[in-house]
Amino acid sequence: xxxxxxxxxxxxxxxxxxxxxxxxxxxxxxxxxxxxxxxxxxxxxxxxxxxxxxxxxxxxxxxxxxxxxxxxxxxxxxxxxxxxxxxxxxxxxxxxxxxxxxxxxxxxxxxxxxxxxxxxxxxxxxxxxxxxxxxxxxxxxxxxxxxxxxxxxxxxxxxxxxxxxxxxxxxxxxxxxxxxxxxxxxxxxxxxxxxxxxxxxxxxxxxxxxxxxxxxxx
Numbered sequence: 740x741x742x743x744x745x746x747x748x749x750x751x752x753x754x755x756x757x758x759x760x761x762x763x764x765x766x767x768x769x770x771x772x773x774x775x776x777x778x779x780x781x782x783x784x785x786x787x788x789x790x791x792x793x794x795x796x797x798x799x800x801x802x803x804x805x806x807x808x809x810x811x812x813x814x815x816x817x818x819x820x821x822x823x824x825x826x827x828x829x830x831x832x833x834x835x836x837x838x839x840x841x842x843x844x845x846x847x848x849x850x851x852x853x854x855x856x857x858x859x860x861x862x863x864x865x866x867x868x869x870x871x872x873x874x875x876x877x878x879x880x881x882x883x884x885x886x887x888x889x890x891x892x893x894x895x896x897x898x899x900x901x902x903x904x905x906x907x908x909x910x911x912x913x914x915x916x917x918x919x920x921x922x923x924x925x926x927x928x929x930x931x932x933x934x935x936x937x938x939x940x941x942x943x944x945x946x947x948x949x950x951x952x953x954x955x956x957x
Contacts, residue, residue, distance in 0.1 A: 741765040741836035742946055743769070745942070745943045746770070747771060747917025748770070748920060758780075758781070766787055766835055769792070771796075772795065772882070772918070775791075779823050783824065790840050790842070791826070792881060795855050798848060800829065801823065816870075823909065828880060829840065830842065830867050830868045831868070839881070840879075840880055841878070841905075841909055842880045845883065846883045846918055847883065847899065858899065858901070861899045875911070877912055877927065879905060879911040884899075885902035886899055888902075888915075889919060889929050889936055910934070912947070913935050914931065914936045915945075916936070
């Protein structure tokens with residue numbers, strides 16, 4: 740089991756003033772749309788692995804890779820523009836704190852900002868993620884929810900259709916997302932198949948138990 744601090748969309752100012760209230764955690768997860776200096780503060784203070792996906796208000800972080808310890812883009816060394824100490828899991832699978840974490844960032848396209856996708860574009864990105872996963876995962880970290888499962892009624896906050904298929908194929912125990920602001924109300928969890936879908940806007944402490952199918956992965 741990994742104890743995770745999961746954040747998204749809204750800065751928890753109580754963490755700025757008293758990070759000790761978090762206690763011991765094994766993992767940091769961010770579902771996007773948070774200031775990078777806030778994310779860097781969290782990883783510096785807690786000194787644990789940190790995995791993120793970008794939100795629709797984040798800058799474009801696509802196209803970067805690690806090679807021999809260098810950040811590369813288009814075959815040339817280039818400074819990573821994301822938050823220091825964090826790994827971008829968008830369309831990738833990351834192993835951290837004993838968990839396989841698949842990521843799919845961004846939101847439905849509603850203007851010309853970065854990290855926004857039509858349903859068709861999101862479906863192509865989802866297929867890329869499933870190919871790279873090569874088997875089940877423990878956590879699906881997304882900025883947006885699945886369509887019809889905790890999403891909003893307005894156009895900018897519609898969920899992605901493709902996440903239903905990703906859940907069916909990758910069988911995560913958890914799907915953690917942001918993007919839909921609860922404005923102080925408590926969000927109920929949703930169940931999609933055997934996957935728990937949770938809105939993690941703000942900050943949440945979650946005990947992430949590896950899915951039973953982890954033993955299937957070789």
